[in-house]
Amino acid sequence: MRIDESKKVRHVSGENIVIMQADGAADMTQVVALNESALELYNLLKGREFTLDDVVRAMLDTYEVDESTARIDAAEWVFQMREQHLIIN
Amino acid sequence: MGSTATFTIGGLPLTLSGGKSLAWALALPGMEVFREERADGVTIHLDETFTLPECRWLHRFDIVDGMMECRFGVDAEEVYHYTFGDAGHLRFDPRKPDEVRVSPLPDPSVLRYVLWTAYSIAGLWRGAVPVHASAVVCRGRAVLCLGESGTGKSTHTSLWIKHIEGCHLLNDDSPVLRVEGDEVVVYGSPWSGKTPCFRQERAPVAALLRLEQRPENAIRRLRAIEAFTALQPSCPPALAHDELCTDRMVDFIGGVISRIPVYRLGCRPDADAARLAHQTLMA
Numbered sequence: 001m002r003i004d005e006s007k008k009v010r011h012v013s014g015e016n017i018v019i020m021q022a023d024g025a026a027d028m029t030q031v032v033a034l035n036e037s038a039l040e041l042y043n044l045l046k047g048r049e050f051t052l053d054d055v056v057r058a059m060l061d062t063y064e065v066d067e068s069t070a071r072i073d074a075a076e077w078v079f080q081m082r083e084q085h086l087i088i089n
Numbered sequence: 090m091g092s093t094a095t096f097t098i099g100g101l102p103l104t105l106s107g108g109k110s111l112a113w114a115l116a117l118p119g120m121e122v123f124r125e126e127r128a129d130g131v132t133i134h135l136d137e138t139f140t141l142p143e144c145r146w147l148h149r150f151d152i153v154d155g156m157m158e159c160r161f162g163v164d165a166e167e168v169y170h171y172t173f174g175d176a177g178h179l180r181f182d183p184r185k186p187d188e189v190r191v192s193p194l195p196d197p198s199v200l201r202y203v204l205w206t207a208y209s210i211a212g213l214w215r216g217a218v219p220v221h222a223s224a225v226v227c228r229g230r231a232v233l234c235l236g237e238s239g240t241g242k243s244t245h246t247s248l249w250i251k252h253i254e255g256c257h258l259l260n261d262d263s264p265v266l267r268v269e270g271d272e273v274v275v276y277g278s279p280w281s282g283k284t285p286c287f288r289q290e291r292a293p294v295a296a297l298l299r300l301e302q303r304p305e306n307a308i309r310r311l312r313a314i315e316a317f318t319a320l321q322p323s324c325p326p327a328l329a330h331d332e333l334c335t336d337r338m339v340d341f342i343g344g345v346i347s348r349i350p351v352y353r354l355g356c357r358p359d360a361d362a363a364r365l366a367h368q369t370l371m372a
Contacts, residue, residue, distance in 0.1 A: 012343035
């Protein structure tokens with residue numbers, strides 16, 4: 001999988017946001033907020049192909065968590081990022 | 090060719106130059122209100138003959154109730170172009186942000202929209218953004234009602250004017266919003282939708298109000314991310330399809346929502362909705 005970098009993370013009023021521009025009606029635009037840890041993983045993993053194991057490793061390197069917690073959190077992060085169309089493939 | 094006329098719109102000095110299109114522009118309802126003797130600022134060159142280069146089209150949309158297809162795109166030199174059906178086209182080079190060029194138009198029908206488009210892109214580079222809103226001024230402070238077309242923005246501001254003392258309409262479609270120092274301010278404009286309300290007037294903005302039709306009246310202050318989502322769709326939509334324009338727009342919206350509160354009002358079209366909003370925003 002890969003982070004879709006065509007969607008840019010922007011900073012506004014202390015929030016990290018990604019604007020999902022809809023085609024057609026402008027009012028369909030969605031804004032996704034990334035919290036600090038979601039953004040940190042995003043920055044660590046962008047620009048390359050990665051697997052779920054890479055996400056787990058990035059979590060273990062960055063946070064003081066045990067492997068089983070990291071595995072659950074990594075799966076959750078990937079799930080959320082896919083839901084928001086920020087991860088492709 | 091070679092005639093000019095000067096204006097101040099949204100606090101932005103503006104020169105229009107051209108021939109036939111300039112004469113049409115001067116005859117548009119409301120334009121006269123904004124005439125001022127100013128030399129600097131942005132120039133919109135009307136009646137300029139230039140060819141439309143190959144473009145990467147970022148956005149297509151309809152105006153005149155779906156009768157005319159417009160496009161917004163960028164060429165190989167990173168110059169922005171709009172086309173207005175077969176009627177004409179417009180170019181804006183962000184490296185020369187004080188100039189907009191517009192091709193000759195066959196008739197005045199699309200001119201008001203062309204001028205709005207020119208203003209919306211040049212204004213973004215100067216921090217002056219026409220926002221799709223109905224703006225009411227109450228004892229010197231303004232509230233902008235935002236919402237999709239048909240939500241009842243005009244209805245809601247008319248309820249303020251009818252039921253709350255000291256209120257008047259500033260603009261009913263496209264007032265100009267700016268950040269000036271610590272303040273957010275709004276100006277009247279020559280673009281006021283179906284209501285001919287053209288005022289050369291500036292007011293500090295107390296709050297933005299995103300409207301939604303609901304069976305009960307309820308108001309809530311929005312968090313930053315919600316406030317962003319409330320204002321962003323009301324800014325000129327084509328510009329949201331380009332990264333550089335979006336960068337500028339995001340900075341602008343961030344500046345607005347960090348200075349003034351944004352509320353969501355679920356409302357009926359009644360006096361109580363106006364009173365609830367007035368009490369909450371102006372207390």
